[in-house]
Amino acid sequence: MDRGFSESVSAFLDMGGYAAFVWPSFAITAVVLVGMLVASLRWLRSTEAALAALQAERGAKRGAGEAAGEA
Amino acid sequence: MIQRFANPNRFMRLSAAVVPWMAGATMILGAAGLYLGLFQAPADYQQGESVRIMYVHVPAAWMALFCYTSMAAASATALIWKHPLADLAARSTAPIGICFTFLALITGSLWGKPMWGTWWVWDARLTSVLVLFFLYLGYMALVNAFDDPARGAKAAAVLALVGFVNVPIIKFSVDWWNSLHQPASVLKLGGPSIHPSMLAPLLLMALAFTTYYFWVLLVRLRAEIISGKIRAIRLRQVHG
Amino acid sequence: MKRKHKRLTFIVLGMGLLAAAAALMLSAFEDNIVFFYSPTEVLDKKLGADRRVRIGGLVEDGSVEKAGIEVKFRVTDLANVIPVTYTGLLPDLFREGQGVIAEGRFVDGVFRADEVLAKHDETYMPPEVAEALKKSGRWQEMEKALKRSGQMTKGEAR
Numbered sequence: 001m002d003r004g005f006s007e008s009v010s011a012f013l014d015m016g017g018y019a020a021f022v023w024p025s026f027a028i029t030a031v032v033l034v035g036m037l038v039a040s041l042r043w044l045r046s047t048e049a050a051l052a053a054l055q056a057e058r059g060a061k062r063g064a065g066e067a068a069g070e071a
Numbered sequence: 072m073i074q075r076f077a078n079p080n081r082f083m084r085l086s087a088a089v090v091p092w093m094a095g096a097t098m099i100l101g102a103a104g105l106y107l108g109l110f111q112a113p114a115d116y117q118q119g120e121s122v123r124i125m126y127v128h129v130p131a132a133w134m135a136l137f138c139y140t141s142m143a144a145a146s147a148t149a150l151i152w153k154h155p156l157a158d159l160a161a162r163s164t165a166p167i168g169i170c171f172t173f174l175a176l177i178t179g180s181l182w183g184k185p186m187w188g189t190w191w192v193w194d195a196r197l198t199s200v201l202v203l204f205f206l207y208l209g210y211m212a213l214v215n216a217f218d219d220p221a222r223g224a225k226a227a228a229v230l231a232l233v234g235f236v237n238v239p240i241i242k243f244s245v246d247w248w249n250s251l252h253q254p255a256s257v258l259k260l261g262g263p264s265i266h267p268s269m270l271a272p273l274l275l276m277a278l279a280f281t282t283y284y285f286w287v288l289l290v291r292l293r294a295e296i297i298s299g300k301i302r303a304i305r306l307r308q309v310h311g
Numbered sequence: 312m313k314r315k316h317k318r319l320t321f322i323v324l325g326m327g328l329l330a331a332a333a334a335l336m337l338s339a340f341e342d343n344i345v346f347f348y349s350p351t352e353v354l355d356k357k358l359g360a361d362r363r364v365r366i367g368g369l370v371e372d373g374s375v376e377k378a379g380i381e382v383k384f385r386v387t388d389l390a391n392v393i394p395v396t397y398t399g400l401l402p403d404l405f406r407e408g409q410g411v412i413a414e415g416r417f418v419d420g421v422f423r424a425d426e427v428l429a430k431h432d433e434t435y436m437p438p439e440v441a442e443a444l445k446k447s448g449r450w451q452e453m454e455k456a457l458k459r460s461g462q463m464t465k466g467e468a469r
Binding site for chain 2: 315318319322325326329330333337341344345346347367400401402403404405406409412426427428429430431432433434435436437438439440441442
């Protein structure tokens with residue numbers, strides 16, 4: 001990596017001296033929004049799994065009941 | 072029209088088709104907005120590089136108001152027409168709205184410290200946005216405060232409607248009273264007083280935040296509907 | 312259908328009453344919601360003599376004198392001027408010709424501020440554009456328009 005590049009990177013990271021304010025703003029925004037999204041997706045997955053389990057259980061019971069009736 | 076969307080099964084099919092589009096739009100718009108905002112947009116003639124905080128602060132503040140307005144509209148629909156999805160939409164919007172409000176407050180504070188010279192002042196704009204944060208908090212507490220979910224939803228819907236008076240107060244606080252916070256730059260008479268090179272990333276980020284809201288809203292609504300189904304099945308098991 | 316209409320009327324009416332109540336309350340408390348007073352108001356009402364007050368206006372051009380960490384400047388609303396002294400760090404947006412809010416009280420006719428906040432106007436543009444505007448002479452036009460738009464002189468209007 002040449003010197004000009006690394007200099008421009010550090011200038012970018014410095015944000016004209018406002019790094020301590022600019023980067024936390026973006027970081028907190030990313031953490032909160034991604035956190036909200038992940039929490040919502042996980043909740044949806046867990047409800048989907050719970051519903052599938054419940055329906056499978058019901059299906060098995062009904063199947064068992066029918067089998068018992070036939071016997 | 073209302074009856075057509077009232078059917079949860081139809082909603083589940085429709086939302087399953089829309090969610091990937093919202094996800095894709097959020098990522099593309101967000102990436103474009105961040106690229107323009109962090110790399111292409113110039114520094115401001117007064118604020119220097121700290122102006123970039125605006126690209127997350129302003130969309131978050133707009134969405135805080137947009138979410139509250141949606142929540143109040145959904146609550147009114149639920150109270151008047153007893154629309155089964157409206158209560159769930161209001162309930163699903165609250166946690167997203169409170170996230171945006173929190174972000175608007177925090178990023179505003181991070182901008183205010185170097186620019187104004189203070190993290191916080193009790194001027195009309197900042198105080199009314201803090202009130203908005205507590206309204207969301209109150210709504211979320213109230214909606215879960217009753218054993219009977221229908222009663223909780225009703226009480227929270229009334230709170231959402233009462234709290235709606237705060238929304239125009241926030242919007243016009245900087246025009247009605249003198250405040251530390253500056254007046255509106257984009258939505259004002261006579262056109263925006265913001266250079267196009269800075270307006271472009273701002274609007275892209277605002278669009279990304281909007282599609283993000285609908286994405287998360289649909290995901291949470293789906294989860295709410297499935298939870299309702301699970302409750303109904305369990306109830307039948309107990310009584311059957 | 313009838314009950315729906317009843318609920319709709321009830322909510323519309325309720326919201327209307329609520330808005331009216333809020334408007335009444337806010338106009339009653341208007342003096343407490345105001346964040347700062349213009350120099351004209353401060354001088355007219357003799358504010359800041361016995362208790363702390365916030366004054367707001369523009370930093371008068373050419374009025375800033377720095378001696379170490381002590382700063383002297385004058386706050387103007389283009390009608391009246393108040394001299395201010397302040398010891399401490401100034402915010403980054405503090406400039407001559409820009410909006411400023413100072414909190415403190417009067418000591419021997421000079422406003423002694425213990426806090427100085429910079430007010431931001433609502434214009435955003437790159438430095439080159441600002442430079443070009445200044446060169447073409449359109450800057451004065453814009454500044455005048457900004458001041459007319461009343462962000463600093465709102466106090467007088469009331």
